[in-house]
Amino acid sequence: MANRIKKKYMTGKIYFDYPMLFLIIFLIAFGILMVFSTSSYKSMEYFKTPYHWVIRQGVAVVIGAVAMGFFCKLDYRVFQNKVVARSCYIISIVLLGTVLILGAAKKGAIRWFQVGGFQFQPSEVAKILMIIYLAYTLSENAHRIVKFKDAMNIIFRCAPIILLIFSQNMSTALILCAIVGVMVLVISPKTKELMIAALAFVGLIVVYLMSTNSYRNERFAIWLHPETHEKGLQTMQALYAIGSGGIFGKGLGQSMQKMGFIPESHNDMIFSIICEELGLFGAVCVILVFMALIWRMLLIAMNAEDLFGSLLVIGCLTHIAVQVFINIAVVTNTIPPTGVPLPFISYGGTSILGAMIEMGIVLSVSRRIHL
Amino acid sequence: MGSVALKTGYKKKILGIVILMFSGFLIVTIRLGYIMIAQADKYLSLAKDLHQRERQIKAPRGRIYDRNGVMIASNKAVYSISVIYSQTTEKEKVVRILSEQLGLSSSEIKKKVYKNSVREKIKSNVEKKIADRIRKYKLSGVKIDEDYKRVYPFDSLASKVLGFTGGDNQGIVGLEVAYDKYLKGKSGKILTLTDGKGIEIDGAGEERDEPVAGCDLYTSLDVNLQNYVTQACKKVKKEKKAKQVSMILMNPQNGEIYAMSNVPEYNLNQPFKLSKRVKMADGKKQQEYLNKKWRNSCINDTYEPGSVFKIVTAVAGLELGKVKVNDHFNCPGYRMVEDRRIRCHKVGGHGSETFREGVMNSCNPVFMEVGARVGVDGMYETFQKLGLFERTGIDLPGEANSIMHKKKNVKAVELATMSFGQSIQITPLQLLRAVSAAVNGGTLITPHFGVRAVSSDGSKETVFSYPVKKEVIKKETSETVRELLEAVVSEGSGKNCKIEGFSIGGKTATSEKLPRGTGKYISSFLGFSRAKDPVVMGIVLIDEPVGTYYGGTIAAPVMRSVFQMALPYLGISRDYKAGNQEKNSTGQ
16 A cells, blocks of 8 residues: 555655545435435425425535535645644634523523524534644644643643533533544553543543433433333334344335434434435445545544644544444444434534535645655 | 654554444444344334324124014214314315314314314214215315214114114124124224324325125014014003013014013114203213113013912922812912911902912912922922023123022022012013923023124124023923913903914013012013914013003003014914804813
């Protein structure tokens, strides 16, 4: 592999990760198809047209494509700058703080701003900003992070943002924890200690969830007994969908569960409909495509020109991987239910826009691979 | 810049992390495989339950016919109208048209049309004509479903025998319950796919399971006889201002019941109709009223049979050889039993008489004497033989059983009263069955209505058979009893049932109702013809007549009026010419 890339470089061609671009396009196109399949019935019911949601998704994808192209062409090294990194940090806090205050004013947690006809989730933006901020901070201080204390120091700097997100959306906060954790783990030489700390953290979270208020406690109860729990309906509906798919599925568009049985089936639960329509075969294919995408990102991270670029890719990689895992684990009731969209596929403008910007950055890093 | 920015240590770690992530993916993939292969059947069937809505197609209930093939219960196609909220586009119009056509207030319909439910029933039992008219408007969201309604063409005829059906076409009382298994058929179903709100999905294939119509039931009832009987009962009920008049007409040879009437009857097409007074009362009172209205006294209620029961005592005496027809008795107007003086109905007494005369006079002291001769064991043995300790086994629900003293508690006084039909309680049908055995040569039959059930396409026929006990008493005893009872009608207390040219046997009774001394009586008469070869037997009971209450005076004429029409109708030829009567009946 290295030889091949080297050969291309020697012949003067610029490297660009076409396989990765293909995977992204495949996932997005597949996503639009599935959003159409899952939402058309309910769209007919509510809006008298089957295209309501798929058009909105299409618009988000077009905007996302422009943004991806922009960030791809943009040299990622413009972010490698103290001012940019600090701005990222401050903007995150301001955005999240504003949502918090607006939410308090409306007497209830809210997760988004209304911008025009679109809802816009600051926590999605904060993820990208955190990746840039952390990639800068870690790459600049890589040689100074020696002790366990140094690693923890970096982590604690991210704590305010994570806590702000945590107050609104626990699952996003946990994804961010994973991103921060992975990025710090890669740089810090204190691997063992950090692993132990991570395990302790996970343990702490579990204890917290089990012991605190009924809302979170309830999720454990649903997870353990979805058949009997009064709020286990959605989980059971997802399982009905998955289970009725069988090996080759009912065929595209043939899902029954999307017809009002799974609420918001084009959203976080979309994977269950993929299973129902395309079967185990289709579901495994989707997982394999995600794994291939992650593998491409891994190669880019390993071969990036500089540590900053490498860390950017690692952050994005972690984000996509963790989110895919949580989403599938939730619909299969492997972990307690929480609302996390399936990257590229689930309906949701901010989610797809965020993911595509990240892919733009990763592709930008790939373009500068020198070997 | 040729060197790789990421140090080898970093690379190893990131590789390790990605491998860790991939193992996470592997775990969820395994979990997926488990759900989609190992548990696929379970979730598939659960999902199918969720998606399929079963719509029943009702099976038409079997019809009921009388012995001559006259239909006495059938079905009418009716329609039920309902609206589906999500499919109703022109709600205003729907409300207007439905209220016009169905004659319901528009506010009532509006409430249902605007109620956000899957399916709201507006009205059931809508006539075809109206349903067709509504269908012509082609209103979206308005569903018209076919249904069946039970109809009884003769309204109240044999109401307490036939019974009626409920909302789901299931039998509630009477033959409709007893033969529900045959009549109800098997409902079919349409399985359709529906979405989360229960709305049927267009174009989704439906599975259909055709209904099987119920079997038709052929009974032993005869509409004409039932009519005669009911008219006769009505007439006497009116004349005597009686509370109730019951009558049964049966073939004593095989137990087929031709007619069974309990006047007042009720309209089977409106079984739940309440009287004005009861409408005001609470639910419990209303239910009590209805239960009473539906009650078939011939089989559900017991009474003290009184003098008709002397037939049983006579059987016991003759069968056990304790009395002969010409044995002499003396009636001073009473009989001392232990320290009690039990009176005869004739205050002055009948004086010296033979057993035959005692039967004709319905003389209590004679029967007390016979009872005493037979003894408790003999009496109870006879009761047993004549089926008085068991239900008759008639094919109607809720049959009552006799109420008798425990044998060890029967002392001389009880034995004496029992021998003329007091201090025991039986149903009129039990009595009819016992007397049938007494006069038909000793065969204990099972009274019944059901003859056969025929499947709707005629391909399958079930002929019902009923238990029969032969020779429970001797032929000679039966012959003697017939002869004695013929004498009762031709010369004795039952002469009000005499019809020129026909030989008739019978026995009258006047039972004072419990508690004694209230002046309430049941007057009854049991008769059969022909006397030597009984092919029809009837019993009539007049409950609480006002004025004259002697069975021989008021009940016997009712039986005569029925026999006058029923005997020629049943093809029973005259036994003798009118002129020969004297000669025939004075041969004693």
